Structure formats: structure tokens, C-alpha cells
Amino acid sequence: MTRTSLDDAQWASLMLTMQQIPHAWKRDEAALRRFVGAALWIGRTGAPWRDLPDELGLWSSVYHRWRRWCVRGWWELVFEAMCPAVPADGLALPGSTTCKAHRAASGAARSTAAAEALGRSRGGICSKPGEPLGSTLHACADGAGRIMRLIASPGQHSDLRQALALMSGIPARDAALDRGTVSAKLRAVFAANGCTVHTPPKLGMIDPPPWEARASERYGVLS
Numbered sequence: 001m002t003r004t005s006l007d008d009a010q011w012a013s014l015m016l017t018m019q020q021i022p023h024a025w026k027r028d029e030a031a032l033r034r035f036v037g038a039a040l041w042i043g044r045t046g047a048p049w050r051d052l053p054d055e056l057g058l059w060s061s062v063y064h065r066w067r068r069w070c071v072r073g074w075w076e077l078v079f080e081a082m083c084p085a086v087p088a089d090g091l092a093l094p095g096s097t098t099c100k101a102h103r104a105a106s107g108a109a110r111s112t113a114a115a116e117a118l119g120r121s122r123g124g125i126c127s128k129p130g131e132p133l134g135s136t137l138h139a140c141a142d143g144a145g146r147i148m149r150l151i152a153s154p155g156q157h158s159d160l161r162q163a164l165a166l167m168s169g170i171p172a173r174d175a176a177l178d179r180g181t182v183s184a185k186l187r188a189v190f191a192a193n194g195c196t197v198h199t200p201p202k203l204g205m206i207d208p209p210p211w212e213a214r215a216s217e218r219y220g221v222l223s
Helices: 008-018 029-045 059-072 074-082 159-167 184-192 213-218
Strands: 091-100 134-142 147-154 174-176 196-198
Touching: 008 029, 008 074, 029 059, 059 074, 091 159, 134 159, 147 159, 159 184, 184 196
Parallel strands: 091 174, 174 196
Antiparallel strands: 091 134, 134 147
């Protein structure tokens, strides 16, 4: 796979999933592949829709079809079907990143606060302390770097708040998290599911829980 396209093997695997979604395609595989390629190009480059290359289709038609897929939840179905069932090396790597948004991004017609996932407080729209307005995208990857689950939440929500939902149903033996998720309750829940948590202790923490620094450093968790 290049940065902006799928190879034949990847498309064949993806097509098997597409065929299971009613009305997702109309037996024109070439057109469907071009549409998916256009959506991938936009996602990879972050370019405006109007800059979509002509060979990938008319930008307005591609956008409206992409939007219909979003509303119907078809992209989520594709993502869930393509996610690995078992994490590589038995390792789970939950983490998050903040997605910036302009203040005018809120209040879309026929939308809801849950769908927009924008942070709000008594003072108005907000995000994590010190961060611009936006949402938080929580992700769980495995030892090979493959995404296993994604959750969007309002920007002020902490990683700890989404940790259980992010790891639910993932049969991992080890989980490497950052020090923002140090929690005895969380460790106990993970241990009950046969998963060992490797979390660097907070600075100045009294009686920190045991952890393996090598495991955290190996998989890129900041200590």
C-alpha cells in the first residue's frame, strides 16, 4: 500500500467486506474502487475536496457519496470488519491525540453534541487544558502498529475515562499505557481479564505500582 492508494491484494480483502454491506455497491467494482481510493486520498493528504484529482472522480459527487456512507455508518462497518481480532505479540497500546477544531465547527444543523464530540464545560466549548478547541481521538493499536479500535470523545475527556471501553473485548496479555492512566482500579480490572498493565509511575508518586520500563520503552510509551 502506498500512502494514497490500495494494492490489488488489499483491495481484494476490502471488497469481501464491501459485498456484505447492503446497497454499498451496485456491481460496478471499478467505480467503487475509484471512490474508495478518492476517500483514502482525501484522508491521507487532508486536502480540500475541490482539490481531488480528476482521475478519482468529480469532487462534489465523491463528497456526497462519502457523506452518505458516514451517515449510514458504513465506514465504521468496514473498519470493524478489517480490524485484527487478536493483537500481535499479545500487546495492546491504548493512546490518544487531540483533534483541533475551529469554534465555528459546533452547532451543525441536524447534528448532536455526541456526534460532533466537541468538548464543552460551564464556560462553553473547550478541550483539554492548554489545548485548542477540539475532540480527542482515542486509539488502541497492537504490537504491529495495527489499529484495533477508535473512539472519539469531547476534548476534555481524559484517557483514563475511555481506557476500559477502548480495551473492551481485546484479548491482550500486556497493555502499555502512559502515566496519565495510572489507576489501581484500572489495573485490577485488566488483571481480572488476564492482562498485565505496564504504566510508568507519576513523578513523585508514593508507593508506585510495579512496571517494566523495557516494555514501555520498546513500544514507544513515554516514561
